[in-house]
Amino acid sequence: MGFIEQLRARWQASNSLVCVGLDPDPAKFPPMFAGRDDAIFEFCRDIVDATAEFACAFKPQIAYFAAFGAEDALRRLIAHIHDAHPGIPVILDAKRGDIGSTASMYAIEAFDRFGADAVTLNPYMGHDSAQPFLDRAGKGCVFLCHTSNPGAGDFQDLDFGGTPLYQHVAETIAADWNAHGNCALVVGATYPEELKAIRGIVGDMPLLIPGIGAQGGDVEATVRNGKSADGSGLMVNSSRGILYASNGGDYTIAAGWAAQTLRDEINRHR
Numbered sequence: 001m002g003f004i005e006q007l008r009a010r011w012q013a014s015n016s017l018v019c020v021g022l023d024p025d026p027a028k029f030p031p032m033f034a035g036r037d038d039a040i041f042e043f044c045r046d047i048v049d050a051t052a053e054f055a056c057a058f059k060p061q062i063a064y065f066a067a068f069g070a071e072d073a074l075r076r077l078i079a080h081i082h083d084a085h086p087g088i089p090v091i092l093d094a095k096r097g098d099i100g101s102t103a104s105m106y107a108i109e110a111f112d113r114f115g116a117d118a119v120t121l122n123p124y125m126g127h128d129s130a131q132p133f134l135d136r137a138g139k140g141c142v143f144l145c146h147t148s149n150p151g152a153g154d155f156q157d158l159d160f161g162g163t164p165l166y167q168h169v170a171e172t173i174a175a176d177w178n179a180h181g182n183c184a185l186v187v188g189a190t191y192p193e194e195l196k197a198i199r200g201i202v203g204d205m206p207l208l209i210p211g212i213g214a215q216g217g218d219v220e221a222t223v224r225n226g227k228s229a230d231g232s233g234l235m236v237n238s239s240r241g242i243l244y245a246s247n248g249g250d251y252t253i254a255a256g257w258a259a260q261t262l263r264d265e266i267n268r269h270r
């Protein structure tokens, strides 16, 4: 089963549109992790096991592993998700994009080295930079379209013939890059009007929505403007809001509670 089919099946099975973001920052771990050699893996594994029931996907952010030389922890974490929670797809958040020959190495890294089911990609370098990822028909290609950050509009909102650049990105990916049906887009929860416009362009293409919680995105506006015709279509990501829901010995209970609460809040507006 390819990434998009797996995601659709998981939306159904879990009745959840929550994507649990795995951005491990050892400085924020509960004190009992201090001095542990494998703290990054162990913390993330505990969070995964506590939240899997409420997750439609997991999204590890590669920088939080690479910064600490913990790439092997990332590989083992993705293997753990697949072994312990089969059916939950893993999106490696790496925002790759480069000339084709280099991009083909990035595709090997994401899909073969780390075993991810999908990867986030930056479309700025154009079609040939995406091709090595698009060619992996069973894997998901999740392209930045309108990001969640304050500077998102610097380039993404620029006007081209009456249409902002981010809408050109959505149109081009939906019409030209999605031949294998394995594309999805990133749209920040902090830009609900842009989210509405993108949903209107891409039909039922899955959208990864970061920016809930710590970045200030609103759940109701996200779901109202972003859901597909059948009331799904979204992977609403929360990283810090789930990972660091408690800094005490109850960190797994708090993380599970945060994921369940977000799921329920999303479902109220579907």
Ligand SMILES: O=C(O)c1cc(=O)[nH]c(=O)n1[C@@H]1O[C@H](COP(=O)(O)O)[C@@H](O)[C@H]1O
Pocket: 021, 023, 061, 093, 120, 146, 147, 148, 149, 186, 187, 188, 210, 211, 212, 213, 214, 215, 237, 238, 239, 240, 241
């Ligand atoms: O591609 C992403 O996941 C992403 C795109 C974007 O526009 N904004 C954004 O915040 N992200 C990622 O989503 C996560 C958001 O984390 P929290 O703000 O803690 O929920 C981080 O891993 C970001 O790197």
